[in-house]
Amino acid sequence: MAKRDYYEVLGVSKGASAEEIKKAYRAKAKELHPDRNADKPDAEAKFKEVNEAYDVLKDADKKAAYDRFGHAAFDGGMAGGARAGGFGGAPGQGDFASAFSDVFEDLFGDFMGGQRGGARRGRATRGSDLRYNLSIGLEDAYSGLQKQITVPTAVACGACSGTGSEGGSEPVTCPTCSGMGKVRAQQGFFTVERTCPTCSGVGQIVKNPCKTCAGAGRVQKDRALSVNIPAGVETGTRIRLSGEGEAGLRGGPAGDLYIFIEVADHPLFQRDGMDLYCRVPVPMTRAALGGEVEVPTIDGGRSRVKVPEGSQSGRQMRLRGKGMPALRGSGIGDMYIELAVETPVKLNAEQKELLRRFEESCAKSNNPDASGFFDKVRKFWDDLAK
């Protein structure tokens, strides 16, 4: 099959500027990157085609040669799959990706997750940060707590003190790459760099790898930690434990451990920042006559709240200082009580008779407030009829 025109591959015109070419390449490479197209078998071939086109068009000299001679300018290079030196036949995806890693680091940075960045070079590598999701109750968020957790993580290998070498001997510079972590390969008239196959990019090798950790300098282990959860945390609060993440590679510094807090829903209290809301049932008679209700509080105690005479369902009352504490600084929120007036059910004959007499009394009353109980109902139907 004939090779496609490089300008056509990138979707730009012959007169496109270097900036336009770069932009077109970025968009295409992102779209076709094999990491994102594992399910599309032809994506890798298209991705290669795009990279090949960009490799030529981004370079003023190569672009000029291509503009004059077309693909013939590079015969014996990448064309036709006849690969010279370095690759040793068709590369697997890993080799392939690293061959273009320079371009990618240059253009994308975080898109590649930084995995192919310079961090692997040199002997010591910082350990990964770890995330631990911790769900706690609202009472615990109110009081704060000391929590024992178990974190499966990589810790420094005890047998080799984290060096990765049997008997603790120092690693030596990799002979293949002279410690660079990368090797260069000539391919047509391109030079490509790829990760050193001997040391996997670390730059050093361990002559006698530790038998316990196979030379990594760290082993997997469950680690018990005691974490101090301060009062006032809420869902989404992050607690960073410096140096409690994964151990570094070959004696590198450890990563951090992040505790992500989730505060579970509470059956009684709803939280809004530092304030709490609680719906409290109150008997119809007490709401009418006035009195007190007892309410639970988040500290495990009880408070008595005055119910004013003639309270309607939904009436809110504030209990100062019975909310949640501030996570940083001082202060405490309030608790809001919402009355839910309960209608009596399953009345006996006497109770029904009393309520009937009560109803008659209200209807006959000249006091508009007392009869308002029925007036409101009447007004509802009157308004509807208008």
Ligand SMILES: [Zn+2]
């Ligand atoms: Zn090497």
Ligand SMILES: [Zn+2]
């Ligand atoms: Zn070891």
